[in-house]
Amino acid sequence: MVGNLATTTPDFSLEDIPGTSGRIDILCRCINSAFVLSHGIRRDVDAYLILRGGGAAKTIHLRGRDLRHLNPDERTTAALLKKALALEVESRWTKSTPGIFVRAGDLADLSIFSGGTTYYLREDGSDHRGLPLARDGTFVLGDHIGLSEADEAILAGLGAEIVSVGPKSLHADHCIVLINNELDRREVPSHPAGGRERRTNGDE
Secondary structure, eight states: OEEEEEESSSOSOTTSHHHHTTSHHHHHHHHHHHHEETTEEOTTOEEEEEEEESSSOEEEEEETTTOOSOOSSHHHHHHHHHHHHTSOOOSSOEEEETTEEEEEOOGGGOSGGGSSOEEEEEEEEEEGGGSOOOTTOEEEOBOSSOOOHHHHHHHHHTTOEEEESOSSOOOHHHHHHHHHHHHHHHHSOOOOTTOOOOOOOTTO
16 A cells, blocks of 8 residues: 555654644555454455655555554554654564564565565456456555556556456545455355355454
8 A cells, every 4th residue: 555645754643643644544544444354353464555755765564463452443553653653764674563564665665576466456457356366466556646657667567467446436445345355255155055154263
């Protein structure tokens, strides 16, 4: 997730996140959509946030299997990001809180694209429901500004598939919900009439 204006410092107010943080509130909603379930956290999800709103870009990595203290509200999520941004970092990952790491770097510096399929979520892409989406794929999307031409060139060089979640223009966090839902549906096995399996996660 690329936050074009998202601040790279902790100097924003939790009382006015949209107005003081370069729209980190958008990233917070994306985090919650990526991870939060009714009774737990998606442990098999990793999220990378690219923050470009001031000075050198920073990347925050949220690792589902280790993530703690994440609640559904934006303020708590923003507080976790604020703590990560307060750390002095270089190009190596630095741990902030359980499951959250930060370093200096931009989209081109991520190593997650080295394996698996990359999907670029864009309105004019192919319908995701007609594609063989990989469960371990990497999904890239922008904030309300979108990705730059340089970003798109990076993704094109990776052979990223351009996909869309529907005919309407949606918020980034809603796109994440739809992708997670599609992957969930493909994961559930078919059952005979009258039979249904209840799936649980590790937190139930």
